[in-house]
Amino acid sequence: MTPTAETLAVAPERGVLAQIAISIARDRVSLSFFVVLVAIVLVAVFAPEIAPYDPIAQSLLSINLPPSAEHWLGTDQFGRDVLSRIIYGARTSLLLGVTAPVIAAVIGTLFGVTAGYFGGWTDRIIGRFLDIFLAFPALLLGILIAAALGAGFWNMVVVLTVAFAPRFARIARASTMAIRSEAFIEAAIASGMRTPAIMLHHILPNIAGSIVVVLTLWVATAVRLEATLSFLGLGTQPPKASWGNIIRDGLGNLFGSPWPIVAAGLAITVTVLAFNMLGDAVRDILDPEVRDE
Amino acid sequence: MTALLSTEGLAKHFAARSRWSAFGGGKSVVRAVDDLSMEIAPSETLALVGESGCGKSTTGRLIMRLIEPSAGRVVFEGKDITDASASELRQARRRMQMVFQDPRSSLSPRRTILQTVAEPLDANGLIRSPAHRREVVAELLDSVGLSPSVMGRFPHQFSGGQRQRVGIARAIALGPSLIVADEPVSALDVSVQAQIINLMQDLQKQRRLSYLFISHDLAVVRHIADRVAVMYLGRIVEIGPKAEVFRAPHHPYTQALLSAAPEARPGRSQKRIVLSGDVPSPSAIPSGCSFRTRCPIAQEVCARERPPLGAVASGHSAACHFAQPNPLGPNQRGRSS
Amino acid sequence: MSGSLLKVRNLSVEFGPAGKGVRVLDRVGFDMMAGDCIGIVGESGSGKSVMSLSLLRLVPEPPGRIVEGSVEFEGVDLLTLPASRMPDIRGKDIAMIFQEPMSALNPVMTVGEQISEAIFLHESIGAAARRARVLEMLQLVGIPDAEQRYDSYPHEFSGGMRQRVMIAMALACNPRLLIADEPTTALDVTIQAQVLELMKQLRARYRTSILLISHDLGVIADIADRVIVMYCGRVVETAAIDDLFDRPAHPYTEGLLNSIPSRSIGQERLYQIPGAPPAPTERGPGCAFYPRCPKRMPVCLERTPPLLQVSETQQAACFALPAARP
Numbered sequence: 010m011t012p013t014a015e016t017l018a019v020a021p022e023r024g025v026l027a028q029i030a031i032s033i034a035r036d037r038v039s040l041s042f043f044v045v046l047v048a049i050v051l052v053a054v055f056a057p058e059i060a061p062y063d064p065i066a067q068s069l070l071s072i073n074l075p076p077s078a079e080h081w082l083g084t085d086q087f088g089r090d091v092l093s094r095i096i097y098g099a100r101t102s103l104l105l106g107v108t109a110p111v112i113a114a115v116i117g118t119l120f121g122v123t124a125g126y127f128g129g130w131t132d133r134i135i136g137r138f139l140d141i142f143l144a145f146p147a148l149l150l151g152i153l154i155a156a157a158l159g160a161g162f163w164n165m166v167v168v169l170t171v172a173f174a175p176r177f178a179r180i181a182r183a184s185t186m187a188i189r190s191e192a193f194i195e196a197a198i199a200s201g202m203r204t205p206a207i208m209l210h211h212i213l214p215n216i217a218g219s220i221v222v223v224l225t226l227w228v229a230t231a232v233r234l235e236a237t238l239s240f241l242g243l244g245t246q247p248p249k250a251s252w253g254n255i256i257r258d259g260l261g262n263l264f265g266s267p268w269p270i271v272a273a274g275l276a277i278t279v280t281v282l283a284f285n286m287l288g289d290a291v292r293d294i295l296d297p298e299v300r301d302e
Numbered sequence: 303m304t305a306l307l308s309t310e311g312l313a314k315h316f317a318a319r320s321r322w323s324a325f326g327g328g329k330s331v332v333r334a335v336d337d338l339s340m341e342i343a344p345s346e347t348l349a350l351v352g353e354s355g356c357g358k359s360t361t362g363r364l365i366m367r368l369i370e371p372s373a374g375r376v377v378f379e380g381k382d383i384t385d386a387s388a389s390e391l392r393q394a395r396r397r398m399q400m401v402f403q404d405p406r407s408s409l410s411p412r413r414t415i416l417q418t419v420a421e422p423l424d425a426n427g428l429i430r431s432p433a434h435r436r437e438v439v440a441e442l443l444d445s446v447g448l449s450p451s452v453m454g455r456f457p458h459q460f461s462g463g464q465r466q467r468v469g470i471a472r473a474i475a476l477g478p479s480l481i482v483a484d485e486p487v488s489a490l491d492v493s494v495q496a497q498i499i500n501l502m503q504d505l506q507k508q509r510r511l512s513y514l515f516i517s518h519d520l521a522v523v524r525h526i527a528d529r530v531a532v533m534y535l536g537r538i539v540e541i542g543p544k545a546e547v548f549r550a551p552h553h554p555y556t557q558a559l560l561s562a563a564p565e566a567r568p569g570r571s572q573k574r575i576v577l578s579g580d581v582p583s584p585s586a587i588p589s590g591c592s593f594r595t596r597c598p599i600a601q602e603v604c605a606r607e608r609p610p611l612g613a614v615a616s617g618h619s620a621a622c623h624f625a626q627p628n629p630l631g632p633n634q635r636g637r638s639s
Numbered sequence: 640m641s642g643s644l645l646k647v648r649n650l651s652v653e654f655g656p657a658g659k660g661v662r663v664l665d666r667v668g669f670d671m672m673a674g675d676c677i678g679i680v681g682e683s684g685s686g687k688s689v690m691s692l693s694l695l696r697l698v699p700e701p702p703g704r705i706v707e708g709s710v711e712f713e714g715v716d717l718l719t720l721p722a723s724r725m726p727d728i729r730g731k732d733i734a735m736i737f738q739e740p741m742s743a744l745n746p747v748m749t750v751g752e753q754i755s756e757a758i759f760l761h762e763s764i765g766a767a768a769r770r771a772r773v774l775e776m777l778q779l780v781g782i783p784d785a786e787q788r789y790d791s792y793p794h795e796f797s798g799g800m801r802q803r804v805m806i807a808m809a810l811a812c813n814p815r816l817l818i819a820d821e822p823t824t825a826l827d828v829t830i831q832a833q834v835l836e837l838m839k840q841l842r843a844r845y846r847t848s849i850l851l852i853s854h855d856l857g858v859i860a861d862i863a864d865r866v867i868v869m870y871c872g873r874v875v876e877t878a879a880i881d882d883l884f885d886r887p888a889h890p891y892t893e894g895l896l897n898s899i900p901s902r903s904i905g906q907e908r909l910y911q912i913p914g915a916p917p918a919p920t921e922r923g924p925g926c927a928f929y930p931r932c933p934k935r936m937p938v939c940l941e942r943t944p945p946l947l948q949v950s951e952t953q954q955a956a957c958f959a960l961p962a963a964r965p
Contacts, residue, residue, distance in 0.1 A: 192408035193418075195368050196472065199400045200422030201392045210421075214412035295412075353827035461915040462683075491682035491854065491916075496898035496909040503908065518828065521857075521901035525909060562832035564857030566899045568880045576836050577829045580797040 042286040049280055053099040062090035064097040065248040073266040083268035085258055091269045094250040095276055101251035102280070105162065106232035109169030114224050117174040121181025122212055126189055126204070135178070142175035151234055155243040165244050169234060173227050180223055184216035218295040225288025229281035236277055252277050304380075305341035306512050307365065307398075307480055312338040312374035314360050330585040334360045336536040338374070339611075342480065345506065347513040349527035349544075351520060351559070355584060357536040358516045362482045365514065366400055367391055379479065396426060399473040403485035405465035409457040415468055416453040419443065422475045442471040445508075446501060463494035467501065474505060482514045487522060499526055520563045524548055529617075532556045535584055535592040538611060542618030550627035552620035555593050557630050575630050591623070599624055643714075644816060644848050645671035645694075650708035652686075652693050654919075660704065661919045663689050665872045667708070668946075673815070676842060676849040678863030678880075680856055680895075684916050686872035687852050691818050694850075695729050696722070712816070731761040734809035736802070738821035743805060744793040751777075751789030754808045761812045776807040780837060799830035803837065810841060820852045835861055856899060860884060865952075868892050871916055871927035874946060878953035888955035891928045926957070934959040 034040060052059060061081075068088035076083045082091035124135035142150070150172045158164040188194065188211070197207050232252070238244035239253025240260075247254055252273045259269035316332040335357040342348045350358045363369045365376055367383060375384045383394045399422070402408035409418055419439045420429065429435045440450035446467040457465055466486060473481050486502070487495040503526065505511060517523050523530060524544065531541040532555065540553040551557040561575040577596045582588055588595050594604040603623055611621040622629065650667045653660030664686045671677055681687040692698050694710050696717065710717045712733065717725070729735070737743045745753060754773045758764070764772070770789075777785035780803040793801055802822060809817055819838070823831040839862055842849060853859055859866055859880075866883045868876040868891065876889040887893040896902060897910035914931045925940040926932070932939070936958055944956045 191410075192402040192404060193410045195363070195366075196400065196402065196408055196469070197421060197425075198368060199366055199395055199398075200425050200472065200476070201395050202421065202425040206425065210413070210417075211410050215410065353829060463915055492856070493682060493895060493898050493912040494915060496900075496911040497913075499900070500908050500911055519900075520828070521899065525900040525903070558829060562828045563901075564828075564831070564835070564855065564861045565901050566856040566860050566884070566896065567902070568860045568884055574832060574836075576832050578833075580799055580830070581827070 036290065039286060039290040042283045043290075045279060046283040046287060049099060049283070050103065052096055053103045056096045056100055060090075060093035060096045062093040064089060064093040064250045066090075073262060075266070076268060082272045083266060085255075085266070085269050086262050087258075091255070091272055094255055094269070095252070095272050098250040098252045098255055098273065099276065101162070101245050101249065102232050102235055102253070102277075105165055105169070105235045105251075106228050106280075109166045109231050110173055110224055110227040112166070113170045113173035113227070114177045114220060116170065117177025117179075118181040118213075118216075118220055120174070121178035121183075122185045122208055122216070124178070125182040125185025126208060126212065128186070128189075132182070136182075139175045139178050139182075142171070143179065145172075147172040147176075147230070148234060148237060151238055152241065152243060155238055160243050160246050162245065165235065165238060168238070169231050172234075173231070176227070177220065177223065180219055181216055184219050185212055188212055188215045214295075218292045221295065222288045222292045225284045225291070228284045232277055232280055232284075236273075304343075305377075306344045306346075306379060307514070308339075308341040308377045309365065310339050310375045310377070312361070312364055312376065313372045314357075314364055314369065315372045332585045333536050333587055334584055335364060338536075338538060340531055340538065340541060342512050342514060344479065344512055345510045346528045347506070347515050347526055349515045349517060349523040349530045350533060351517055351523050351530060352533035353518060353559075353581060355535075355581060356533040357584070358518075358533050359484050361533070362400070362484050362514060362516050366395070366398065366482055368400075392426070396422075396476045397478050398480045398482070399476065399478040401466075401469050401473050401481055401483040401486045404489050405462055405469050406457070406489075408469050409465055411457055413456075414453065415439075415443070415448075415455050415457070418457070418468060419471045419475060422472060426476065428476075438475075439471075442475055443468075445474070445505070446471045447497075461494070462490050463497055466490065466498050470498075470501065470505070474509065474511075477509070478511070480512045480514065482516070484516045485518070486515075488517065488519060495522070502526070520560060521565075532559065535581065535587055537592065537621065539593065539622070540618075540620040541611070542615070542620075546615060546618045550615075552614045552618070552625040552627060552629065553593075553622045554597050554599055554624075554629045556620070557628055591621070598630055642673060643670060644673040644675070644712070645669075645850075646709075646711040647694070648709045648711070650690065650693060650710065651706045652689050652698055653704050653706050654702045657704070660706075662706075662922070663703075663872050663919050664693065665943075667869075667872075667874050669867055669874065669877060671816075671848060671850065673848055674846050675865060676851065676863050678859035678866045679850065679852045679869060680854065680859050680866060681869035682854060682895075682916060684871065684919070685869040687869050688820055689872075690869070691735070691820050691850065691852050694818065695733060695735065696725055697729075697735075727761070730757060730809075730814070731812045732814055733816045733818060734812070734814040735818045735820065736805045736809045736822050738824050744801060746793055749790050749792055750796070750804050751791075754804070754811050757808045758811050772811065773807075776811050777804075779810075779841070780804070780807040781833075782807070797830075799826055799833060802826060802830075802834055806834075806837065806841070810845070810847065813845065814847065816848045816850065818850045818852070821854070822851070823858060824853070824855070831858070838862060856896065857901070868895070871922055872919065873927065873943070873956065875928065875957070876953070876955040877946070878949075878955075882950065882953045886953075888949045888953055888960060889928075889957050890932050890934050890959065892955075894931075894933075 066089065071084050072086055072088040074080055074084040080090050084090055120135050124132040151168045154168045154171055155164065158167065194207065194211055197211055235244055235251060236253030236256060239251050240257040245251035245254050255269050255273040263270060312335060314335040316334060338361060350361060352358045364371050375382055378394055378398060383391065386394060416439050419442055420435050423429050423438060439453060443450050448464065448467050487498050490498060499522065506513065515526055527544045529542065530544050530547045531538050534555050540547060540551065540556045547556065551560055558575045558577045579596050582595060590606050591604040591609050594600040609621045609623045611619045613619050614625050648668045650664060651662060652664035653662050655661050667690055679687045689698060693705055698705060705718060751773050754776060755769050758769050758772055774785045774789065777788060782788050782800060782803055796804060823834050826834060841847060851859065851863055864880050866878055866880055867874055870891050876892045883892065887896055894912040898912060900909060903909055912931050917927060925942060926944055929935050929939045938958050944958045946954045946956045947960055949955050949960060
């Protein structure tokens, strides 16, 4: 070995997932939010096994009951068990909250990376479309499309995807443009790499961090928007439970029986917060320069 | 001697849109590189020197076809690659690689050293198995003075000099005949700079490489180059064997450039020629000789006629109406040492 | 040569949390006489920029911290002065120019206004007199059409012109010490030559003392009469300019000089110092140059060599020096 070759202790190579797991386990705050998130997901998956009652079974004998041993979170104005509705509502809210942003992220990144990488006319055409969509607030766009398509779960997925995709595209485009001008892209071109491979190996890994952070933020927003749309009667249709329409149903009797609203509101808050924290953690982990600190 | 690489009338013009172009106002043309013809022989180092904005980096990228020329031809290993298709270009690039200035931005922060160095091999389908890949990369790392044990590391875990070694390992991976090195040592500290220059010279001998060595640092150029081309505002103003250009510069700009470079010896600056003014913008290049606005010996003819790049000695040309050895008068630094 | 201007003793700076901070500047000391031009040379990580900032107490705090030492400027220790007194000294008695003139100028103020403001901060003279002084300064640093250029914005200037503006601003209050941190590094050689020429003229004319920080020994050789060589946060050698270039005493200085391409013309290979400087976190108790040193001895690992007198004008911190031998 020449004297200039400094010996460096070699870190064992690990997979990205293993690294994420290790880093989450190491950081206590991330770990606790991760546990919360896993718990919420488990609750959603095993709702039928966990829920003490049928979430849509009404009982005129027990309306607007406060929390008790039988009904931990009380009952609503139709006598339905609030805890069971929250548990089943987690299914709708989470499924929508994850599905729509993920689809939006994939579509948006595709357009954003294309626009940012090629620039020129491609960029200008994609850019104009993005501008049009971005001119509408997500909620307004959602209401417009939901009104046109009608209510229902998959329609809501479409609504949220259309509302979110341009936002992902914008971030992907900006990050791609910044990476595009780095010398390592030129080096990759010079080494004979094809454009799709460059996008996959050089652009995506370098923009993934920002996309994932935004993704977790929009998961949070999607959970909120689902609640809003359902609240407005454009989302999940009763009697099916979602956190949004639990709040809507509870609003009529806010003072008589605040339990449904408080419980659903809390569920939304905790979920949104957990996703945000997870986003920060994932971003740090995806960045090898931060990971070593 | 057949040239490994030659360019003929190579040019790159950008349309710079002025603020009012949306209203039909004038578009100005930036002539980054103009009418550039030169040759590089096998195993030779041609240095391209000049100040920022003179078009030397653009020239490197034009030769690599990383940007498309506006005019002119590039002939590499006997083939005209000016209009080469994407697949022909990929073939040519196996023999022609690049080393960049900033070893920080030229390595992807998300890719390990193994992935980075193996990149050209992967892209050209030269890898048989993961074990083969590691074996080849280990050899490459060894030849640039890095321990193969660093393969799994990321660029930020290395110093600037080590990163540049990784960049060089990547560049030699495909066994090129030409390396375009764009300011490869200017981001490095002096003591590390010497290591990289020595490494590049060793590799040149072992692998019969040619270098197009782009640099603003005349001291480095004087050490590493066989021939030197001096650029000013997109054009070559003087080209010739290193010894000739340094001993007897024929273009006033070359002479001023040589005398302006601070030498690491006290008391040498007495006879320095200090040019007045700044380099004009490449979107408003003066008529005739583009250097005339700063030239101490400019005459009327210089504004009217652009001086051609004419031979002043064997293999030595200068683009000046008044080309002669040391046109600005005697200069101690040109002759000393 | 008149009296002492600057006396720096044991200046140490740490970065990071107290107790486990990383020492980037370790007991640096030197003297400067009025009228001196001292060059401070070192590679990245040598602490030369931190040192220049800490003279004016400009080290960002946190994470930085001046942990010990004194900076005596004309007999007053700047480090024990109340913080509220520092703005009077900065710009007035000690001015500073930086490497990147674009980021040091405010993009939305005209160049004239910025110089005028610098004067306004320190001197109570009327607006007309101030404008006249600004125009005089602009002419002095060689900016043509000073009247018109007064109302230009920084982006309308080239890099070399901006550095001239910075120099004009720095000299506007006639400081006694000018600290120039890599003033020509961002400039092209022909422009660098202009700026160096200008600094030399101004020095001859106003007898301003200059502390020039640079990684480029060529620039230092051009203008300084004394050199301080820094390595890993310590002064390893200080010498009169000719001594340093002709008889470097410290092995690092020698290696640095030998690896400069312009000093090895005609040689097949450049001399190279093996390895790279250790990171601040990896510095041990001994000499920081030990791993790369051709003259290393066991003692170098145990203790930090102190600065020893080599000749009347030269000091170096190395146990291999004849003076260090018992």
